[in-house]
Amino acid sequence: MSSKTVRPGLKSDQQPEKSLDLRALRRTPGFMLRLAQLKFFEGFYEEFAALGLTPATYAIFAVIRDNPGVPPSSLASLLRLRLPNLIKILNELESSGFIKRNRSKADRRAVELMLTPKGAKLIAEGARLTEPYNEKMLALLSAAEQRTLLELLNRLLPL
Amino acid sequence: MSSKTVRPGLKSDQQPEKSLDLRALRRTPGFMLRLAQLKFFEGFYEEFAALGLTPATYAIFAVIRDNPGVPPSSLASLLRLRLPNLIKILNELESSGFIKRNRSKADRRAVELMLTPKGAKLIAEGARLTEPYNEKMLALLSAAEQRTLLELLNRLLPL
DNA sequence: TATTGTTATACTCTATAACTATA
DNA sequence: TATAGTTATAGAGTATAACAATA
Numbered sequence: 227m228s229s230k231t232v233r234p235g236l237k238s239d240q241q242p243e244k245s246l247d248l249r250a251l252r253r254t255p256g257f258m259l260r261l262a263q264l265k266f267f268e269g270f271y272e273e274f275a276a277l278g279l280t281p282a283t284y285a286i287f288a289v290i291r292d293n294p295g296v297p298p299s300s301l302a303s304l305l306r307l308r309l310p311n312l313i314k315i316l317n318e319l320e321s322s323g324f325i326k327r328n329r330s331k332a333d334r335r336a337v338e339l340m341l342t343p344k345g346a347k348l349i350a351e352g353a354r355l356t357e358p359y360n361e362k363m364l365a366l367l368s369a370a371e372q373r374t375l376l377e378l379l380n381r382l383l384p385l
Numbered sequence: 386m387s388s389k390t391v392r393p394g395l396k397s398d399q400q401p402e403k404s405l406d407l408r409a410l411r412r413t414p415g416f417m418l419r420l421a422q423l424k425f426f427e428g429f430y431e432e433f434a435a436l437g438l439t440p441a442t443y444a445i446f447a448v449i450r451d452n453p454g455v456p457p458s459s460l461a462s463l464l465r466l467r468l469p470n471l472i473k474i475l476n477e478l479e480s481s482g483f484i485k486r487n488r489s490k491a492d493r494r495a496v497e498l499m500l501t502p503k504g505a506k507l508i509a510e511g512a513r514l515t516e517p518y519n520e521k522m523l524a525l526l527s528a529a530e531q532r533t534l535l536e537l538l539n540r541l542l543p544l
Numbered sequence: 545t546a547t548t549g550t551t552a553t554a555c556t557c558t559a560t561a562a563c564t565a566t567a
Numbered sequence: 568t569a570t571a572g573t574t575a576t577a578g579a580g581t582a583t584a585a586c587a588a589t590a
Contacts, residue, residue: 246463247451248544255519255531256425257444258538263422264465265542266415282580285416292406299548300405306423311581313550335548335589360414366541372414375537379417382525382534383424385407441557458571470558472573494566494571 266363273359279352282307282315287341287349290325295338297330304385324348425522432518438511441466441474446500446508449484454497456489463544483507 251257270281279287285305290296302312316339319325324345330336341349364372410416429440438446444464449455461471475498478484483504489495500508523531 246448246455246459248448248463250447250451251444252539252544253535254444254447254515255523255535255538256422256429256440258535258542259418259422259425260440261465261542261544262538263415263418266418270415281415281419285410285413288409288413289405289407292409296405297548298550304405304407306420308581308583309548310550310552310583317550333548333590337549356413364414364541366543367537371537371540374533375541376412376414376417378526378530378534378537379414379421380411381530382523383417383420384525385411385420456571457573467559468571469560469573469575476573492567492571494564496572 269359269363273355273362274352277348277352277355279348283319284349284352286312286315286319287324287345287352290339290341291346291349294340295328297336297338301339319345428518428522432514432521433511436507436511436514438507442478443508443511445471445474445478446483446504446511449498449500450505450508453499454487456495456497460498478504 267281270284274280274284282305286301289301289304298312298316299309301307302309305312307315316325316327320327323342326340326342328338328340330338364375367375426440429443433439433443441464445460448460448463457471457475458468460466461468464471466474475484475486479486482501485499485501487497487499489497523534526534
């Protein structure tokens with residue numbers, strides 16, 4: 227993976243602001259979700275920097291791994307990426323040798339995405355970092371609470 | 386507020402992808418948090434489009450309302466915005482007459498942010514939309530589950 | 545004509561560097 | 568010298584329009 231994808235992220239040395247009334251924002255799920263997502267993404271860049279994986283490429287690799295032959299259009303709608311933006315990422319991943327594009331024989335407009343052995347190796351290495359990464363991000367919650375949070379998010383989002 | 390801040394968002398007519406193995410992503414909190422945040426932000430733009438409020442300006446207004454005199458630096462670190470990016474938003478809000486900047490008498494480098502009556506009126510109108518908006522976004526969860534989700538997010542994030 | 549993939553491109557968001565004025 | 572605010576600007580993410588190939 228190219229190293230330019232590794233971002234610095236916000237400095238983590240900033241302690242929570244004191245003596246401000248934040249009750250309104252704390253009761254705002256959308257705001258709290260944004261902060262939570264920032265926390266996870268910043269932690270991701272630190273944890274997976276060595277592999278050059280970003281949240282987007284990690285998800286792309288995982289879906290292709292579990293669904294070989296998935297077309298770009300399905301991948302885009304699933305990951306909530308616009309097709310042209312996904313195509314740009316796929317172009318980089320293909321020219322770097324991580325994925326392969328096959329034309330479908332049934333419908334020659336359609337493209338079937340596959341991991342190359344190099345791509346399969348990369349996502350396998352990434353998968354080994356996933357458990358400790360999630361544990362670090364969720365460390366402030368008990369094991370039961372972690373399961374509850376994940377379950378509530380899944381019910382909130384009809385995937 | 387300027388109408389250019391109203392964004393279309395993703396089409397909501399896309400039904401969840403069927404017959405794909407998404408178990409890995411469903412067990413990935415970071416990915417689910419991203420989807421949840423997208424859902425809330427897209428819903429926000431629809432709900433608050435008439436007022437011209439964005440998630441960012443809503444949060445800015447709410448913090449200044451509850452903490453009159455708060456300096457831009459505190460606001461930036463609280464909302465996880467870089468100071469230069471916040472300044473650009475504050476410039477627009479001030480030239481539109483929603484906020485006011487005062488120089489601190491104790492330290493003339495410091496700026497104290499206040500809402501104008503026009504700004505106070507706008508966030509008050511926004512606040513009236515907040516309850517039904519949150520209820521719509523969280524409709525797939527029971528009232529108890531909604532409270533649990535919010536509590537878990539708060540514990541995850543030491544504000 | 546409609547659909548899949550793709551390119552080109554514009555816009556928004558987010559980042560760093562450098563400047564000012566005060567301390 | 569250090570800090571708060573600001574400006575300028577570059578980079579990443581995300582949006583639409585238009586096109587080619589195929590159905």
